[in-house]
Amino acid sequence: MSRIRSGQLRRPPQMSQTSGISAIMLDVLVALIPAWCMAIFLYGFRVVVLTAVSVATCVLCEYWYERLMKRPITIYDLSACVTGLMLAMTMPVTAPYWAPMLGGAFAIIVVKQFYGGLGRNFLNPALAGRMLLTTFPMLMTNWTDALHRVSVFSTVDVVAAATPMAYLHEGVLPPHRLSQLLLGQQAGSLGEVSAFMLLLGGGYLVLRRVISVRIPLSFLGTVAVLTLLFPQGNDPVRWMLTQMLSGGLIFGAIFMATDYTTSPVTPKGHVLFGVGCGVLTFLLRQFGSYPEGVGWAILTMNGSVWLVDRAGIPRRFGDRAFVPTRHFLARARRSVSQIKFVRPQLKLPHFVKADGSVAGEAHLDQYRAWGKSCGVLAAVIAVVVLGLNGLSQLTGLDTARAELVEQRELLRQVMPEASYRSETPYRSPYALSITAGYSDDEMIGYCVEVQTHGFGGPITMVVGVDLDGKVTGVAVTDHSETRNMGTKAMEKDYLDQYVGRSGTIRMSGSNCVDAVSGATATSKAITAGVNRALAIVANLDPEDDQSYEDGEV
């Protein structure tokens, strides 16, 4: 008996299971402690202060909301503490102290209490709070390397470091060793870096039967399989292990995705939920604009738990496999089969009766009304069309003039020495258009219009390249980047960096341009576009279509 109690044997289900909300929450807190202690060791005392602020905010918000709304006070069930601790552990150590305050207040008041408190929210509060903060520009993107302990009061002198996720987002393996990633010697959020400590906590939760192993296993397994299959040209096994050990994957799979309220209730639902999270995480990490996608994936799946719950209805005892599915399909088929095609019967006009005789004048009133409304509609359309036509005639000349001015301005920016540009016989599948710039009837270079993908969507730009293969200027003509963030990489100061360069331009090392801080994705997209334009001009050949791959010039 004592062996059973002390956990040396697997417990039978009816014995010594944790029960009650506060007991479960206490278990979760205990499970988080190893990773939290590791975070203090790696990043310094600021971790403790951040956590204290976060937990205090969550508990106070819960207390005051319930006090004001005259509800029973539930802060002693520790759920607010768990939310606070989890929120703190998903932040970078350099986060300002108001970040956990805002995130915690949003998590507790809007996400949790507005829907009736614990057990009735539909998004994971801590995760929703964290993801709200992610949408703030620059707030959650200052990372510092492990063992550079950060001062409690100021984060000004912090040495910035790239997370492994930043490397993986570029499609290259980070320089970290796997053992470093496992123990947590990397830049990242407080709680997510030490995979080993998280697995320790996860093991504790599974042994205490607080969480089932299905969600974490199916989540991690899906990501593992998908990253193993699509390693983006790297060593598959190493790529897979690095993906698993970096970012918030393990933290999310063990602590965020398994939240009782926001995950499905049935075993089959657990597996479906985990697989869904895994697939979305893979998609977001591989193709998304943010380097990390675990949080978004879990939030999206939280919002569709109802669907998973319906798909994962357990079958009745004694039923064979797929019986609910077959029932569902049979019902759907029955429902569809009720819809029958009827041969439409073409009705004769009202004034021709069934016996072929023609009705009297009484029917004409009906047609008069009908004709009147049709006439009104036609008149309105005609007036609108005429108006639009007149307007376009009136402004047509101005539009054309404005376009000419715009084109001239563009040319001045792209190729200051050219006076006009004209079409060329060249075509390339990688350029929208290739035109030639002339100065006094002498061709001095090419203007290549290319499109690359930035943070928020395609960026269209025109790149001027002279006959020596040097950039004469860059102009962005269309984009959907964030105002005041991405657009900083489209100002003259930044674009002038490219002028006079040739060969492959890089973001670091030799022949590099300095990315605008906070707009790295946009800077990279513009650099990629310039490189592509240079490569297209270098390979110009009037004889046939261009064959060209992104890469070195």
Next chain:
Amino acid sequence: MKIPFELAGIALAALLSENFILVKCLGLGVREQALREPKDAFRTGYSLTLVMVVTALLGWLADNLILVRFSLTYLRTLVFTLLALSVVAGLRRVIRACLPELSRRIDENLASITTNCAALGVVLLISQRGYGLGAALVFALCGGIGATVVMVSYASLGEEVDMESCPKVFRGVPIRLITMGLMAMAMVGFYGLHLN
């Protein structure tokens, strides 16, 4: 290889990163019932998808065969508006005549789509971006499916989540908008998602 890949990218974008309801805020003009009952939401959703696909097809043809050729592009908004309206009216007639049972089920939903901006938005977006016919159809179809999933999700959520326990001033429309906003926040991560 390149074309299926591009189509897959457009499909993924229309489903997730450019979701008509949660990201582009189009297609919210459905009747109240569709935001409350999952079944009605599903019916509205598939009628909307049908209308969007037909409108996209006819709109693409009208745009490329008539408007662009005769440089009448300033009439786009007008033509597409009339087109979307007549597609809804035409579909209602055809379904009523040929498939009476289907008409009994979805006629009201179809009628409520008359004023839905997703049908107009889809053709305008297609013409602005200069999609080809295949891309236009995939965009309309996946956009409609994405909108359907969101509508059904939202309606089911309304059944399962207690919308009455918030402070009094937030009850009714405000809390429903907050719920929709939280769902939209979960989609922010898909912003700019593209296949490369």
